[in-house]
Each structure stands twice: as structure tokens, then as C-alpha cells.
Amino acid sequence: MTDDILFSMTNIEKSFGNVHVLKQAQLEVRKGEIHAFMGENGAGKSTLMNILAGLLPKDDGKIVFEGKEIKKMTPELATELGIGFVHQELNLAEDLTVAENVFIGRLPYLNQFLGIVDFKKLNEETQYWLNMVGVHVSPTDLVSKLSTANKQLIEIAKALSLNAKVIIFDEPTTSLSDKDVEVLFIIIRRLKEKGFSSIYISHRMKEIFDLGERITIMRDGEYIATDKVENLSEHQIITMLVGREIKDLYPKQATEPGEIYLKVQNLTDKLGKIKDVSFEAKRGEVLGFAGLVGSGRTETMRLLFGADSLKSGEIVIDNRRVMIKSPVDAIKNGIGLLTEDRKHQGLFAGLSIRDNITITTLRRFLLNDKALTKMADDSVKEVNIKTSRIDNPVSSLSGGNQQKVVLAKWLNTDSQLYIFDEPTKGIDVGAKSEIYAIINQLALRGKTILIVSSEIPELLGICDRINVFREGEITGTVRVSDYLTRKDEAQEIIMKYATTS
Template sequence: MEDEILFSMTGIEKSFGPVHVLKKAQLEVRKGEIHAFMGENGAGKSTLMNILAGLLEKDDGHIVFEGKEIEKMTPELATELGIGFVHQELNLAEDVSVAENIFIGRLPYTNKFLGIVNFKKLYEDTAYWLNMVGSKVNPTDLVGELSTANKQLIEIAKALSLNAKVIIFDEPTTSLSDKDVEVLFIIIRRLKEKGFSSIYISHRMKEIFELGERITIMRDGEYIATDYVKNLTEDQIISMLVGREIKDLYPKQPTEIGAPYLQVKNLTDGLGKVKDISFEARRGEVLGFAGLVGSGRTEAMRLLFGADRAKSGEITIDNRNVTIKSPVDAIKNGIGLLTEDRKHQGLLAGLSIKDNITITNLDEFLLDEKHLHEIAAKYVKEVNIKVSNIENPVSSLSGGNQQKVVLAKWLNTDNQIYIFDEPTKGIDVGAKSEIYSIINQLALQGKTILIVSSEIPELLGICDRIHVFHEGKINGEIAVSDYRNNKDEAQELIMKYATAN
């Protein structure tokens, strides 16, 4: 059955005004296969998937589903054909039950005119689909009270309940712990065994090699290649993704590490998420923070930035005791924070790219629009943001380019301390390499860099030292230089500290 084609998309064209987004793009998925789909941010993956799901209309090209050509795909037709979509940004109603989310718009009524729902059937049907995806939640549970991993399982159950034949997984692991990722992979493999197809979109090479069977690669809106994953190396995939060879993903250069610049003593939040942590970071140093999801890394950085209030502790910057009760205090003391959640905390989605970049450095009472335009253009070029017009809304950019806008926003300050929380989350390998280079340049300028990351190879590649969190405390530290020739041992030690073994 795996050689039988479920659907094909060929010669797909799509433009938004003058911007040519898809150029003869193509994708073929077989029945019962896990098909990896990769491309840099802005390569056109999401646009192609939105056309398949009927959310966008193609300008030209052909879609053939189970041997039948589809002239115009609509969301209703996509659902009828069996195309399910699990978006990166989960699309659930938080204030209603699991059952109502799964069967939203399709509730079983005993009397539809009077709005009387057959709850017995609703809960039985919901339990069936929850069991299909291995979820332990109850049909009556409120979605807003569930973990991200469980919400994702509900999205999958919802897609399956619509008689999906293929499910599109768009960056499904960006907010999941390693354990939750393992559960998700088990479910996707189980779906394969039952004859379902999956399109798996991810920037994480490890996941592609672990889960994918065939892979399709796009670049700049064009189809590049399709092959079996087992036939390719990581370097070959990277070369096809970016159109060039990236010889060194982590361009770490020796820096002159100076005296301690930031010192934190006995910092506690009073909520049990950050418990009496102490550390110091030096000028020119890149200090990493590892740990499992929920271990307190992000919460500690929010305390440093004043986004949350500390119950106790001391913060010293350049031998000065400082009081940080708000982000305004942090910025006045030369601290910038690139947040993990760029969509809700890092960007002003309703404003332009120019406004987002310049908002951190507005000194004049009367704004000089020409000067602001020049500043924004400078940083667009400096961090290589792919944009046709800086007056466009920032929401029009791909995820990787949005991340670069947040980075440019903080580069447009005279900060001495930069906190990067998951700086490469959900972005492609080419953009990652560029962000690592920027971090490297900041360190060479003598800035103090704090990096929170769930990707241990990333921390080992760009950091000088790594602190490891476990249940709100710093449970261990490693000097990366001690493990330059033995990264495997370093990873094992970090996981040992992270799990308190």
C-alpha cells in the first residue's frame, strides 16, 4: 500500500501581490507513509500546506487526490477528502470541554431546534478517539487546564474524528518535552500502522532521521528534491535547504572573557519555580542554561528582566547592586530579553517591521520617520531579514524572520547583557547559523550573553559554560572547553544534572 499515491501537487503557483511565493512547487505523498517536509523559514512550506487544506487558493497547478483532480480546494472539501491539520499554534477553545472541542460544529443533538445535545453519545465518541491517540484525559476536562502535550493529542483526535486520511503536523514538537515528543512519535507510527499518512514538518534533523521515511525539500518557493531519508546525510539535507554548504553550524570563536559583570545571589520567586539560585556571568562570555521543560530556566530569566517579581535575592551589575522590579528597570540597567514566545511576548503584531525594530530606542518626543527608517533598514541588513518592504506588518514575515526582528529590536540598544530564551526555536538551519554568528559577534564586543535552550548540542556549540536546572535549582555546571572532544560525555552529564540522577 505504501507505494500507492494518496495525493500529488504539481506545478503549484502562488503570489501575494508582487511577491512570488510558490514557483512550480510540488509534493507527492503515498498512502501509509510518514513524509518529512523541510525548507527554510519563508521557503513556502506553510503556503503549500494551506493550499492543500483549502485555506488558500492556488494561482496555478494541479492537485490530484486519490486519482481525482481537484479544481478548487476549499476547507470543507479538504475535510471531506480526509485532510487533517495539526497547526504549530494550537487552535482550540480553551474554555470548553475536550469533547466539545473535538466535535465543535458537529455536536450530536437529540433535538437540534431546542439545542439539546446527546451528551452520552458525545462522550462515548470522544472517548473512542482519545483512546485512538492514547490520551488519558477525560471528555469532560476543560481544555484550558490541560498541558500543551495533551492539547496536541486533542488536535490529532479531532483530525481523526473527521475521517482524516492524511494529517499535516506543522512543527509539532516546539513546545513539547522530550518525553512528550516520544509519545507523539509513538502515535504517529501507530497511525501509519493503521494506514494513515502523515506530513511531518520540522527543522529538527534528529526528528527527521528518527521518524521520516521519505523527505521533500523546498527552497525559496521552489521544489528541490524528494528522496528516502535513509539515502541522505545531514550535510546533504542542509546543503539542499540553504543552497550552500554550511561548514560550521556553530561558529564559536575564542573571546577574551573578562571579569564578572553580572552576579546573581540567592534569587527566589516565592512560587517554587525558582529556588535560591546563584551564578555569575562575565564580559564576553556566553553562559548557557539547560534543563527539562518546567525546570525553572525561563522563570529565572523573567525574574532577571523584571517580567516577574522576585521574593528575595540580589542582582549586581558591574559591581553595582541594582533593583529590578519591572522590564523598564531591566532596560535602564542594560538588559535585553529575547523571549521564548516571540508571537505573544516579543512582537507587536499589528505594527510594521520598522516599528518593531525601533520601538526599544525612541528618545525623541517628535519622531523622525526618516531616521527611524534608516535605523530599521540598517538592522534588516545586519541580521539578514528577508523582507520586501520594512513598512509591511511584522506578522507578514516567516517565523525565522520574525525571530530576527526581535533580535534586531534588542541590537538597536546599548545593552551590555543579552538574555536569549530559546533563540532558534522553530527556525531553519540557515537562520540558526546566522543567529549564532550574531551571538558570537556580541561576545567578541565584550557583551554578556545568557542562553536558555532545550537543544543540548546548541548549548555545547555556542556556550563557554552551562548551568543545568532541576526543579527550580541550579543542579550542576560544566565548562564546555573540558568537553570539546567528547560532546557525548557532556550531553550525558547535562542530562544527569537535569534529572538529578
């Protein structure tokens, strides 16, 4: 083992019951490097990282950290060795202060027997780590009052305070704006300069090429390759990820949109986040919505679905003015919403895959267990959900397959208007391609589709038109067919609409 290698994992095996999750998996990270780590949802990335962090025991294989073999990794030992983990879903106590979160379980005491905390020392030490990551918050601020970006930085400060030598970043940008992503990248590069190693897990190719130095790719629980990022093209990485060649990630099929199906006029919400929003969408049209995080895109979709309260404005569906005061009203009017937050708003984590898929159709098949099971089986095949049994808990699925469950749930309602809010957030390139194909099929069947996405290339690849939001208003519209050979120019125009007053 050479001096520059921080740790290696070789021939790692892991099974859950009869499911063989890791098969001879491996990973090697050098000191002071930013190591990209990619694989489709369900490829085994999270399982391998959980083994490294001591959260799961390995069944077999070898872990060597700084030249010493680790027979049994535990969370305590991982912390002692200097392994930090910034999870995709933030793991902070919202009602505690920043300082209490950074040193949770390790508070300095003036008198531990009496439970008297040394808050002066706590806040001073926290400030040191806040300065290290460059986050401009106070140690005494409540975490619940912070932005998502700042919460992410608090997680990094917490990991560093544990004397971390390597930090695992698991999809850290899924809820961040472009500006916040830039700040995060600056911090990760700064950590590299100080000798820290980073494992960067992401499905976003641009981030991998902007940040990564070397990359390890996994597929179906197995190690595929490790190479310098600069040696690989995006096409080569995609082929290794999915095990087949995807010639066109955005398989947009030509459609001829029909008559206007949805007409929205002067929508304004009660919270003041949406201001006189108006637009139209036709049958068979895929209408995109771009804009920065917090610009009003999601809030507008929630108004259409009755999840938020409408102050004023008019919604016309199929030449008929409708009143949508609740999601029940929206569903009755043929609207389905695939939410941005699938975990908390799109799925019932305690229910099975079958029950999640069929929950929107229970009235049709009340107490008809056989019919519900057949519907779930058909849906699993239709959208290619990877599972051994439909009565497994939906929480057992990877993120991409969970997203397909939410999609299947709404496809069973035969809605006429589908709203997709960040439909490919946090999922792999193979699952993305499959979801794009489903969107194409819906458009060909004459359905009206609204898509919110923070990825402009995605919108340009699958939409007919793109409305751009800024500060609760639509500031411009781009017709994609006008820029088929000038995608870079279209991106610049969209960003101008999204940022310039």
C-alpha cells in the same frame, strides 16, 4: 498514478501581490507513510500546506487526491477527503471541554431545534478517539487545564475524528519536552501502522532522521528534491535547504571572557518555581542554561528582566547591586530579553517591521521619522531580514525573520546583558547560523550573553559554560572546553544533572 500514492501536488503556483511565493512547487505522499517536509522559513511550506487544506486557493497547478483531480480545494472538501491539520500554534477553544473541541461544529443533538446536545454520545465518541491516540484525559476536562502536550494530542484526536487519511504536523514539538516528543512519535508511528499518512514539518534534524521515511525539500518557493531519509546525510540536507554549504553550523569563536559582569545570589520567586538560584557571568561570556521544560530556566530569566516578582535574592550588575522590579528597570540597567514566545511577548503583530525594530529607541528619535527609518533600514541589512519593504506588517514575515526583528530591536538598545530564551525555536538552519554569528559578535564586543535552549547540541556549540536546571534549582555546571572532543559524554552529563535527584 500508482495505487500506493495518496495524493500529488504538481506545478503549484501562488503569488501574493508582486511576491511570487510558490514556483512550480510539488509534493507527493504515499499511503501509510511518514513524509518529512523541510525548507527554510519563507520557503513556501506553510503556503503549500494551506493550499492542500483548502485554506488558500492555488493560482495554478494540479492536485490529485486518490486518483481524482481536485479543481478547487476548499476547507470543507479537504475535510471530506480526509486531510487533517495539526498547526504549530494550537487551535483549540480553551474554555470548552475536550469533547466540545474534538467535535466543534459537529455536535450530536438530541434536539437540534432546541439546541439540546446529546452529551452521552458526544463523550462516548470522543473517548474512542482519545483511546486511539492514547491520551489520558477525560472528555469532560476543560482544555485550559491541560498540558501543552495533551493539547497537542487533542488536536490529533480532533483531526482523526474527521476521518482523516493524512495529517499534516506543522512543527508539533516546539513546545514539548523530550518525554512528550517520544509519546508523540509513538502515536505517529501507531497511526502509520493503522494506514494513516503523515506529513511531518520540522527544522529539527534529529526528529527527521528518527521519524521520517521519505523527505521533500523546498527552497525559495521551489521544489528541490524528494528522497528516502536513509539515503541522505544531515550535511546533504542542510546544503539543499540553504543552497550553499554550511561547513560549521556552530561557528564558535574563541573569546577570553573578562571580569564578572553579572552576579546572581539566592534568587527565589514568589510562586515557588525558583529556589535559591545563584550563578555568575562574565563580560564576553556566553552562558547557557539547560534543563527540561518547566525546570525553571525561563522563570529565572523573567526574574532577571523584572517580568516576574522576586521574593528574595540579590542581583549585582557591574559590581553594583540593582533592584529590578519591572522590565523598565531591566532596560535601564542594560538588559535586553529575546523572549521564548516571540508572537505574544516579543512583537507587536499589528505594527510594521520598522515600528517593531525601532520601538525600543523611540525616546531617542521622538518624531524624527527619517532617523527611525534609517535605523530600521540599517538593522534589516545588519541581521539580514528578508523583506521587500520595512513598512510591511511584521506578521507578513516568516518565523525566522520575525525572530531577527526581535533581535534587531534589542541590538539597537546597545544592551550590555542579552538574554536569549530559545533563540532558534522554530526557525530554519540558515537563520540559526546567522543568529549564532550575531551572538559570536556580541561576545567579541564584550557583551554578556545568557542563552536558554532545549537543544543541548546548540548549547554545546555556542556556549562557554552551561548551567543545568532541575525543579527550580541549578544542579550542575558543564565547562564546554572540557568536552570539545567528547560532546556525547557532555550531553549525558547534562541530562543526568537535568533528571537525576
